Amino acid sequence: MTLTTHSLLICIDDTDDIGTKGTGEIAQEIAMIVSEGQLSRCAFVTRHQLLVHPDIAYTSHNSAMCFQVRTRLSLAQAKMLAIAHIKQQMAAAADPGLAIIDLHQAFDETALIEFGLAAKQQVTTKANAYQVAADAGVDLSEHGGTGDGVIGALAGLGLRLFGNDGRVKGQLLTQQVGQIYSVAQLIETTGVDRVIDAKDNALALTELVMVTGKLKAVYRQHQNSILVMPLAGQWVNADKQLLKTY
Amino acid sequence: MSQFIKIDSRWCADFGNDLSASRDIAACCHYFDADDEDEQVDDVAISCVNCAFRRWLAQGVECMKLPPS
Numbered sequence: 001m002t003l004t005t006h007s008l009l010i011c012i013d014d015t016d017d018i019g020t021k022g023t024g025e026i027a028q029e030i031a032m033i034v035s036e037g038q039l040s041r042c043a044f045v046t047r048h049q050l051l052v053h054p055d056i057a058y059t060s061h062n063s064a065m066c067f068q069v070r071t072r073l074s075l076a077q078a079k080m081l082a083i084a085h086i087k088q089q090m091a092a093a094a095d096p097g098l099a100i101i102d103l104h105q106a107f108d109e110t111a112l113i114e115f116g117l118a119a120k121q122q123v124t125t126k127a128n129a130y131q132v133a134a135d136a137g138v139d140l141s142e143h144g145g146t147g148d149g150v151i152g153a154l155a156g157l158g159l160r161l162f163g164n165d166g167r168v169k170g171q172l173l174t175q176q177v178g179q180i181y182s183v184a185q186l187i188e189t190t191g192v193d194r195v196i197d198a199k200d201n202a203l204a205l206t207e208l209v210m211v212t213g214k215l216k217a218v219y220r221q222h223q224n225s226i227l228v229m230p231l232a233g234q235w236v237n238a239d240k241q242l243l244k245t246y
Numbered sequence: 247m248s249q250f251i252k253i254d255s256r257w258c259a260d261f262g263n264d265l266s267a268s269r270d271i272a273a274c275c276h277y278f279d280a281d282d283e284d285e286q287v288d289d290v291a292i293s294c295v296n297c298a299f300r301r302w303l304a305q306g307v308e309c310m311k312l313p314p315s
Contacts, residue, residue: 018299018310022282047284052302060301060310061285169284213289241263244287 007103008034008078009160011066013152014145017059017091024169026089027065033085034078040070041191045169046219048116048159049246050152055123057095057148064156065169068103075102075139086143097129097149099157100139108136109161116158116165119151129154163222167246172215172226180210180234186226190215193223197235198242203228209235218246250309260306261295268294277311 010030015023027045035043045067052062071078079100086096101107115132118124126142129151133140138157142150159165172190175181183195184205195203200220203209209228215237218227227238227246248267250257261268265288272278272294279298280286286296294300300307 018301022285024282024284052304054304060281060298062302167284171283214283240287240289241265 005070005072006074006078007068007070008075009066009068009101009103009157010034010078010082011064011099011153011156011160012082012086012149013064013097013156014059014149015086015090015094015096017093020091020094021089023063024065026086027067028169029089030082030085031067031069033081034071034073035069036071036073040068042068042070044217044224046156046160046166047169048156048166050119050155051121051123053123057146058152059094062152064152064159066156066160066166068160075100079139079141083141083143090144093145095145095148096143097147097151097153098141098143099133099150099153101137101157106137111136112138112154112158113162114158116155116160116162119155120159120165124151126150160219164220165246166219167243168217168219168224172217175211175215177211177213180208183207183209186215190217190226191224192217192226195226195228196220197228197230198238203235207235209237212236213239216243218243250312255314257309257312258303258306259294259309265290265293265295272297277309 012027015026031043045065048064050062090096126148133154140150140154174189183203186195217224228235229238229242248261250259269290272292281298288295299311301310
């Protein structure tokens with residue numbers, strides 16, 4: 001028997017309101033549902049910061065949440081499940097958007113990356129998002145309110161494809177604060193791809209990092225990467241103010 | 247503008263890179279409620295910029311809880 005596996009890239013935006021369940025958490029739940037409880041290693045959610053501007057309607061941050069899942073479900077089946085979950089979990093005042101591509105099918109990666117990068121710098125419209133999605137081969141849909149979340153959903157998809165944007169949602173829990181670990185140990189115990197500095201240089205496996213707080217990862221060069229910074233002559237994991245810039 | 251001031255009926259502050267005022271204000275604020283950990287940007291937990299009721303602006307943050315008057 002041959003099983004067909006699809007590799008879907010899914011992005012959602014504007015599902016929440018202040019004081020309600022966040023879009024990131026809803027994204028994680030959809031990832032679990034669509035992957036039928038068997039999350040693949042690539043199913044981590046990336047958070048992509050978009051432009052904050054008075055002419056843009058956003059809840060509190062204007063960020064989109066994107067993830068990749070391998071699934072036996074078709075794009076249409078996954079979409080149906082994602083919509084059902086969004087409708088169940090979304091805030092009353094939300095304007096949700098949902099963008100999906102099948103990475104095994106044709107799509108215009110360049111156009112999507114351009115749209116994503118532009119959405120970090122300038123205001124764009126829902127009509128433009130739909131046009132770009134149609135031209136680029138993206139399944140883009142809105143699910144309540146103004147539907148303006150389609151802009152962020154499409155932009156987040158493009159930024160994930162770009163591979164050099166965003167923070168990985170969640171924290172890496174297996175380290176003890178104040179302890180020193182080799183890069184090899186950090187990679188082994190957390191499952192990230194590598195450990196990098198703020199210039200995107202990967203640290204050698206033998207280099208040492210002191211864990212000073214919650215370990216977080218960023219998405220750089222298409223890899224799940226622990227970010228570190230120099231402090232008092234040694235490497236430490238990035239603080240939140242540095243992570244904010246990603 | 248390291249304290250909240252009213253601009254067009256909205257309470258806004260721009261703490262810049264020095265978050266000491268953000269921490270001091272939050273420490274005395276009975277509205278403070280920590281946002282999702284992934285949305286926090288200050289390593290000191292109780293800080294206005296980590297609050298679920300702050301809204302980011304092009305410059306600084308807006309408090310969604312301070313009363314209008």
